Amino acid sequence: MNPDNTIKHKDKDGKEHNICYGPVSADGAGEKRAYNHIITGSQHCTVVFSLVTSKVIAVKHDQISCAKCAQRLTHLVAVDKKRAEDIKEEDLKHDGQCYINSKHGPAVAEEYALESIAEYLLIDPVTKKLRPDDEAILVDWFVADGDTKGAIRFINKQASIIQEFDSIAIYMPDIGHFIKCISNGLFKLSGQHSELRGVSLLEASRIKSICADITGIIKDYGKERKQIQEGNKDDAAAMKQFATFCSSRVCAAGAAPSSVLLLLFCVDMMWCVGYHGRHLLLKMKNDKRKAIL
Numbered sequence: 281m282n283p284d285n286t287i288k289h290k291d292k293d294g295k296e297h298n299i300c301y302g303p304v305s306a307d308g309a310g311e312k313r314a315y316n317h318i319i320t321g322s323q324h325c326t327v328v329f330s331l332v333t334s335k336v337i338a339v340k341h342d343q344i345s346c347a348k349c350a351q352r353l354t355h356l357v358a359v360d361k362k363r364a365e366d367i368k369e370e371d372l373k374h375d376g377q378c379y380i381n382s383k384h385g386p387a388v389a390e391e392y393a394l395e396s397i398a399e400y401l402l403i404d405p406v407t408k409k410l411r412p413d414d415e416a417i418l419v420d421w422f423v424a425d426g427d428t429k430g431a432i433r434f435i436n437k438q439a440s441i442i443q444e445f446d447s448i449a450i451y452m453p454d455i456g457h458f459i460k461c462i463s464n465g466l467f468k469l470s471g472q473h474s475e476l477r478g479v480s481l482l483e484a485s486r487i488k489s490i491c492a493d494i495t496g497i498i499k500d501y502g503k504e505r506k507q508i509q510e511g512n513k514d515d516a517a518a519m520k521q522f523a524t525f526c527s528s529r530v531c532a533a534g535a536a537p538s539s540v541l542l543l544l545f546c547v548d549m550m551w552c553v554g555y556h557g558r559h560l561l562l563k564m565k566n567d568k569r570k571a572i573l
Contacts (some may be wrong), residue, residue, distance in 0.1 A: 287418065289442050291410045299402075299442065301418035303331040305454070306394060306434075307425065310386035324389035326430075328397055337417060338400060340393035342382035348374045394430035398437035410441075418442060419449055426453035426461065455498060463491050 289297045306328040311321030322345035328338040352374045356362045362371075384392045401417040402410060410416060418438060424431040431451040439446040470482035480486065 285420075287442065287444055287448075289410075289444050293409075295410075297410060297413050297416070299413055299416045299418050301420045301445070301448075303421035303423065304328055304337070304417075304419050305331055305423040306397075306430070307454075308390035308393065308428075308430070310389075312386075319385075319387040321386050324384075324386040324393070326390050326393035326397065328394070331421070331423065338397045340397055342384055342386075342389040342393060343379055344382055344385050346379040348376060349378060349380065390428055391430040391433055394428075394434040395437045398434040399441065402438060402441050418445055421450055421452055423452045423454050425457040427457070455495065458498075459491050459495055462494060463487055466490065 285302060286298050286300050289299060291297060306326065308324060308326040310319055311323040312319075322343060324342045326340045326342075327336060329336045349372050352372050353367065356367055356371060357364065382389065382392075398419075401419075404411050419434065422431045422435060435449040435451060438449065466482055466487045470477045470487075476482045
């Protein structure tokens, strides 16, 4: 256990704990593929894995339907001639196991699942007490898609259990999902504005190239920021130094060779600005600034 990655906590019984924390990543998937955020189906699975060991540490499955319940409902309506509005919950009881284990459909299941997992990683579901120090897991970096509230609910839940950990954990949108949002935005832009379509403009190969350039720049950003922070323990001073570095780099370097856009971005605030004759603003969903073309 690295003493630099632990936090001290005294539980309600007065017992002192020294809990280790580290980074994780999470994602969820529904039974059916979602298009344009139209989510159907009856099952959802959420997986959380450690970015230290690269192994799964928690899985949560949600299901809101049961074949036997459906058969029972059909029998009540077709055979017993009952009206649907007269059927009560107890009428649907049947022999064998009922496969409904959740009331949350695939559209929202991930948010509630991550909140439940956050508690599970700290609290033993049998004893209802805090797990031993070598079992409890606190999360300081939570990597997930940028369009879910589950990460914030996970962080807040753990902070409510371990108050000393409040304001320490950080939510980092996944780079792959961030790039996918940009790609989708460029394809949508080309579909809505014919003047941006064509050779060397927003064609499929060009969009792919732009996204590859952005990915490389963001990864370079991470490497440079890490080097600066490791060389300067004062975070505020490090960020000021990095801001100066970013400004000079963008002005000097301009766009990557294969990109028609001048790209300026900030990973911490999740915004991306491009320039191609007219101003273009690509933003994350939770950004209040309006898109400008």
